[in-house]
Every structure is written in structure tokens, then in C-alpha cells.
Amino acid sequence: MNQGTAPVDSSHWPEAIFDVLCDAGVGQVAYVPDAGHARLIELCIADESMQAVALTSEEEGVALLAGAWLGGARGVLLMQSSGVGNCINMLSMVQECRFPLLAIVTMRGEWGEFNPWQVPMGQGVGAALANAGVIVHHVDEAGEVAETVAAASKLAFNAFRAVAVSISQRVIGSKEWK
């Protein structure tokens, strides 16, 4: 699909993000396993033109993608909101060197959250990223995910900026506790 085109079926937003990443020429996909990103991660692992790199902690991905850019490759960092806090000092490298950074953050600790331990970091994501010099695009509607990631990708790789797309639990679906 073309960049900026939302899928007809909004439940397929992970597939739509994958198409945007392909169009953007993303070669390295850094991730910490996450329920919200599970489908997208599967697609990236299955794509032979992408190198999927599982991380032990999210700040590894910030440094990995800095190295990728030094080598001429584009990447994306996939993480849950709890991982944002792990990245903060490493993001100083991104700001100082003006490395492009595209991050896609699946939110916890907001819409319909059950686990109170997720709330502090989830509620702090926007301010924490802003303080670290990262531009944040927040998405509440599944139909707007693809166009938002496409716009963030352009801002990251054409304007050389650190950009995070945060996807609401309203889109992902709140984790069910039974």
C-alpha cells in the first residue's frame, strides 16, 4: 500500500504499519517482545529484507539504530510504554548527534488499565520523551495508525528527527485479566 493510506479494515493496523515500514526502507527492526506489537514483530521476522533484533532492554535499541544509521541503514524501535523509561540517557546520543529515530510505542497504563504498576510510566511517556528531545505523535484511532507512522517516518528520516508514535490501549485493546 502507499504511505499515508489507512487500511479499510482498521483491525489490521499492524499489517498497515508493516507496509509503511517497507515503504520507508526500514532494514533493522529492534524490539522487546510485546503483546501489542506481537503481530507486527512476526511480520518483520518473516521478511527476509528486514533484520529483526530482539533486545534485552529498550536502550539497546536506541544505540543499535544509531549504529545502523552510521552504516547507512534505517531502523525502527518497537516497544511498550514501560520501555520508554529505559531509553532516556541513551536518547541523549540521538539528540546530540541528531540521529533519526523512529519508535513505535504501544501504550499501557492508560485506557482501561487493570495493573496499577503500569500507570506511572504509561502516564509519563509523553513528558519523558519530550524532555529527551523526542517528538511524540499519539494515536487513539486504529484507522489513523498507518498515516501517523508514515508521517513520523518522514519526519524521522527526511528531517532527521527523533519521533515516537504512541498507540493507545484503546486501539490495542486492554489486557484481559481473568
Added chain:
Amino acid sequence: MNPSEASPASLDRREVVAQLLSGRGDALLITGLGSTTWDAAAVGDGAANFYVWGGMGGAAMIGLGLALARPERRILVITGDGEMLMGLGALATIAVQRPKNLAVVVIDNEVYGETGMQFTHTRHGVDLAGMAAAAGFESARTVYTQSDLDTLTTVLYDAPGPLFADIKVSTERHETVLPPRDGTYLKHRFRRALLGDAEEGALAGRNS
């Protein structure tokens, strides 16, 4: 803590780094913040050197991203024991990716040289090469002697990676040799040398 009580290692860090880099050819170099950056600068500054002045714990992961992006080039990370200890997860992440073109070398003086010579965990017996081996590095060793160093030097740029070496050096401090520190300058210089003017214009796409 008294530095005089520190490790009896006899290798000199400046001589070690000079020997390691003497055979680098077109290898690309990432250094960790602090003394390993001064060591590399003392050998000689150049566009194929990228010095990490911050982001402590990230040097090995920058090396991995670069190694995956440029599989045809040899990538060498030289960092300190304190910097490596802050990013130990990288050893596991690198081992899983198994980049054949990456070598990670720790210049291990067993102290935090920039903050007052406090002991690091390696001074208390933490074995970084053992950790790299357990993670699954293709090759991992601790270098104690000149003979060990000579052996490492012969394989550093040729042996299939990922390769890890922890080199025990003395706590002797040297003149601080400062390379350029502006991050955007270092980035552009490195990319222009590696990718050429057109790619450095930021047209780089997937794996190119």
C-alpha cells in the same frame, strides 16, 4: 580505595590500543566514553573512528547496528570495563545475532578512571569474557600478557565473530588526548567516509 592496591596487570593501555589498531586496515572503530576514546585518539584521529562521548553502556550495541548494516566491513568496538558493565545485556543480544564481522574489546583496568579510580566489578572477580562465552560469542578470551595480546592481534580482524576479548591493563593514567566531540560532526564525517557524499545526503535506504 587506593589505586596502588589495584590489579597487578602489567599491560599498558596505550600500547595495547596502538597494537590493536596497527593492523586495522579499513576496519571501522567505535570507542566507549572515557579512556578508550582518549586511547584511540592518541593513536590517531580519523573519519573511520566514531567516539561515543555519552550514552554509557551503548558502545557494543552501536557496533552491532553498524555490523548488521555493513556486513562486508570489519567492525571493532573498544570500550572500558565500566562502560561494558553498564550494558551487559548487549552481550546476549549480540550473541543471538551472531555477526561474523564484529569484535568487542574491553580495555579492563578494573577501575572507573574518569570518576576517581573506584573499583569496578571486574576488580572483584566478575569475568566479562566468561559472560560473553556463556552468552554464545564465537570466541571469547581474557588477555593478561603480551603473548596473549600478540595472539589476539593475529585474529582480531580475520576470525569469524562475534569475537570478545577482555584485556587486563594497568591502572596507569595517561595524558588525556581529546578527539572531536561534536556528535553531528562525528556522525557526518563517519558517514561521508563510509557512504560517500550522495548517501550522506541522507538518501540511504534499506541496508544500503
